[in-house]
Amino acid sequence: MIYRHLDTLDRQLLEILQDDFPLAPRPWREIGHRLGVPEAEVLRRVRRLTDEGIVLTVSPVLESARIGLVASTLVGMRVPPDRVDESASVINREPGVSHNYLRDHDYNLWFTLAAPDGAALRRTVDNIAARAGISPADLLDLPAMRRFKIGVRFRFFPDGGGEDGI
Template sequence: MTDRHLDTLDRQLLEVLQDDFPLAPRPWREIGDRIGIPEGEVLRRVRRLTGEGIMLTVSPVLESARIGLPASTLVGMRVPPDRVDRFASIINRESGVSHNYLRDHDYNLWFTLAAPDGTALRRTVEEIAARTGVSPADLLDLPAVRRFKIGVRFRFPPDGDGGDGT
């Protein structure tokens, strides 16, 4: 899906949700005040954008080390295509998994995992491997050595640039 379905208010709403979600008793009303629409319209747009798959969720991005999970790893697995959904379901049951995605590669299923320490991290990777039945030869465990945090922010072209179909 392209951003052709986004009007000016959708773009403004997405900008606020990315950058400056208000920590207020009525955040949706405050967002509406910022972009000039009623609270109910904000909620309708959020539901529509979520329903259309443009937005996945509204949630905080947590710094895992600061909440007691300083050990992390990136794991790649070779998974038969007909078992990807089953493996992903098993992986997603782990509370420390923050991302899980499919790639067009020999190691086709990847996920990130955070844990309280290296021992817990290794144990969880081993448990996932045991539950999925993946062999050690089909698993890459790439523990983080150093973190390089970046902010992810999507920019939206202004109206009139073809972004909304005009």
């Protein structure tokens, strides 16, 4: 298992962060109460897990269509290797981009984008390409035709719970 160095408390904390983050004035204290540790210990562990690259961010996942972003696309770009960081920076500044990633492929930089409608989506893709210095010939735009939502869930315990069923 990749996460062998995580102790039981780390694993329980990760389960809570994924599935049951408390909407409370002091969420870290609430998590600490559930785990039987002080709030400061929860924060220390979250910082360590973030520093180690295990936790990327703690944030909500929004349903884009319910907030008016009904058009979406997956875009692949052919970017020269020496311009990948610069191009990724351009992509990251766009509010409708949920994520981007590098692939070992002719189209090496990919991102997903949501917008209020197809016209806004097209304008945003064109704008990103122009700011990144990418020609239309080096752009692969794959607008969503139908959405299939799945949940991504990482299990840290084979039975779905910790030693105490947390």
